[in-house]
Amino acid sequence: MRPRVNRWAAVAAGAVLLAGCGTQTIDVGQEAPMSDDLVTTDSGSVRGVVADDHRSFFGIPYAAAPTGVGRWAPPRPAPAWSDVRDATTPGSPCPQVGASYADTGSTDEDCLFVNVTTPLGDGEPRPVMVWLHGDGAVGSGDLFDGTRLAVDGDVVVVTLNYRLGLFGGFGLPGLADSGTFGLQDQRAALEWVRRNAAAFGGDPDNVTLFGVSYGATATSAHLASPASRGLFHRAILQSGFPLMDAPAGAVFPGVPALPWFGWTSSAETEAVGAMLAGELGCADPETALECLRALPVETLLDYPQVMNMFQQMAYGNDVLPGVPADLLSAGEFADVPVLSGATRDEHRTFVGTFRDLIGQPVTAQEYPELLAEAFGDDAARVAAEYPLSDYDSPSLAFAAVMTDRMWALSTYRHNGMFAAEVPTYAYEFADADAPSEIPFPEDFPSGAFHSAETSYLFRTEEFAEQLTPPQRMLSDQMIAYWTNFARTGDPNGADLPEWAPFNETDDVLSLAPGDGGIAPVDYVATHRLDFWQDIA
Numbered sequence: 001m002r003p004r005v006n007r008w009a010a011v012a013a014g015a016v017l018l019a020g021c022g023t024q025t026i027d028v029g030q031e032a033p034m035s036d037d038l039v040t041t042d043s044g045s046v047r048g049v050v051a052d053d054h055r056s057f058f059g060i061p062y063a064a065a066p067t068g069v070g071r072w073a074p075p076r077p078a079p080a081w082s083d084v085r086d087a088t089t090p091g092s093p094c095p096q097v098g099a100s101y102a103d104t105g106s107t108d109e110d111c112l113f114v115n116v117t118t119p120l121g122d123g124e125p126r127p128v129m130v131w132l133h134g135d136g137a138v139g140s141g142d143l144f145d146g147t148r149l150a151v152d153g154d155v156v157v158v159t160l161n162y163r164l165g166l167f168g169g170f171g172l173p174g175l176a177d178s179g180t181f182g183l184q185d186q187r188a189a190l191e192w193v194r195r196n197a198a199a200f201g202g203d204p205d206n207v208t209l210f211g212v213s214y215g216a217t218a219t220s221a222h223l224a225s226p227a228s229r230g231l232f233h234r235a236i237l238q239s240g241f242p243l244m245d246a247p248a249g250a251v252f253p254g255v256p257a258l259p260w261f262g263w264t265s266s267a268e269t270e271a272v273g274a275m276l277a278g279e280l281g282c283a284d285p286e287t288a289l290e291c292l293r294a295l296p297v298e299t300l301l302d303y304p305q306v307m308n309m310f311q312q313m314a315y316g317n318d319v320l321p322g323v324p325a326d327l328l329s330a331g332e333f334a335d336v337p338v339l340s341g342a343t344r345d346e347h348r349t350f351v352g353t354f355r356d357l358i359g360q361p362v363t364a365q366e367y368p369e370l371l372a373e374a375f376g377d378d379a380a381r382v383a384a385e386y387p388l389s390d391y392d393s394p395s396l397a398f399a400a401v402m403t404d405r406m407w408a409l410s411t412y413r414h415n416g417m418f419a420a421e422v423p424t425y426a427y428e429f430a431d432a433d434a435p436s437e438i439p440f441p442e443d444f445p446s447g448a449f450h451s452a453e454t455s456y457l458f459r460t461e462e463f464a465e466q467l468t469p470p471q472r473m474l475s476d477q478m479i480a481y482w483t484n485f486a487r488t489g490d491p492n493g494a495d496l497p498e499w500a501p502f503n504e505t506d507d508v509l510s511l512a513p514g515d516g517g518i519a520p521v522d523y524v525a526t527h528r529l530d531f532w533q534d535i536a
Helices: 007-017 149-153 165-169 179-198 214-224 266-279 287-294 298-301 326-327 348-354 367-383 394-419 471-488 529-535
Strands: 035-040 045-048 055-059 114-118 128-131 156-160 202-212 234-236 263-266 313-317 340-341 424-429 509-510 519-521
Touching: 007 471, 035 055, 035 179, 035 287, 045 165, 055 149, 114 149, 114 179, 128 471, 149 156, 156 179, 156 367, 165 179, 165 298, 179 214, 179 394, 202 214, 202 471, 214 326, 266 287, 266 313, 287 471, 287 519, 326 394, 340 367, 340 394, 340 471, 348 394, 348 529, 367 529, 394 424, 394 529, 471 509
Parallel strands: 128 156, 128 202, 202 234, 234 340, 263 313, 340 424, 424 509
Antiparallel strands: 035 045, 045 055, 055 114, 114 156, 509 519
16 A cells, blocks of 8 residues: 655655755776875775876765664764775765656665765865765765866865655654654765865865755755854855745646745654555554554655655755744854855756656646746746747746746745845856756757756766767856855956845846856846745
């Protein structure tokens, strides 16, 4: 029997969280070691790989395997080792079923690892950049190659695995920390960085936490979480959604409106967990947790959408004491500089992959019906503002509506909340021809799709071969902006177009290739936010 939970709401949440996990891979087999490299961590020594311009260390445990009583419990310290540990290949991803856009299945719970990339050479301690991958149900840190960031920006890059979906966000009545185990893993990785950064040439007093999509939203959770204060000193949000809701039918027809994409209450998480426990034969509240912990990973994963059901991070607990959106609006977040933005065509990812790619594009007849479902009495106003005649297809029209209403409006609002309290730099990635690893239909232009900027930062040689010279220059400039920000809290630097702090009018920096491609853009006008402020 399949779990009787709010399946459609979970599917909708999972759809928006999907991209940003990335499909890059680091082929360590192609990085022939010139010599081994030894670093001593607080748990033991590790031997990594030395290349021409950087050192790489993969699969270093930052916490113990969350198995047995450790499943759905706070992360425990990693056990020490006495022999030198091989750190030349990645550790296992956390349990996941993979997806059409990421073939990353795993059933191994021994998965809490970090990967470290650092430039060669001694000198002053380098800034540390800690990356949280996107999705929340798929992915792992080793899919992101930090070489160019590390070498070109002279920083230490740390990527990590954390418990996903059911394993990171599960809850039960009476289970302490319900819905926060993935967040606690991320915090444990930050604590590992504080203890061990210096051993890799990093500065533990200059740590930037950054992420994309779900990872960016998790970054905002750490900004709001008192327990994470002091573990990082800058924050970067790429296509995050700490304030984003969704109108009805925004992703799939018939899906009800969702008040938050990133968050749910601990009580709701626990209720859904109790329902799932019953479906899995563990209905007795006295023994449910023990019963569920005894089930094989394969059994837990053998339910459609079970990972998506627990993607959202839970609030109303010691980790997140309140709704993060409320905490942000009240200025109750870490006093650190913020760099934050989105892509120009965010929602094309979801219309392209969940409608056109499966042969169900939005039709001219369906377009007004979708607007009526989403906006009720305001549907006619939306149709007049976004007439089909302005777009090459109804799918592109609907993607434009939801890009502006969901992504741009919420990004504008959360950037304003940050800017009211801390130095904030806002951007919009706008390369309409960005190469994509997402299988968009051939007749559906992807534009500057959700998470498109990620590969420009974690640039592999294979990706670089797909770039035009202006696009490669854009990648170089973005790496400089991001690493400058990590170093000083200000992205500006020599030979870079000026990036003014966000002031809630037109100081959003558009990032596009070519002459004049990097320049301020009137974000409010571009995304018709005056119109949406009046409706939303």
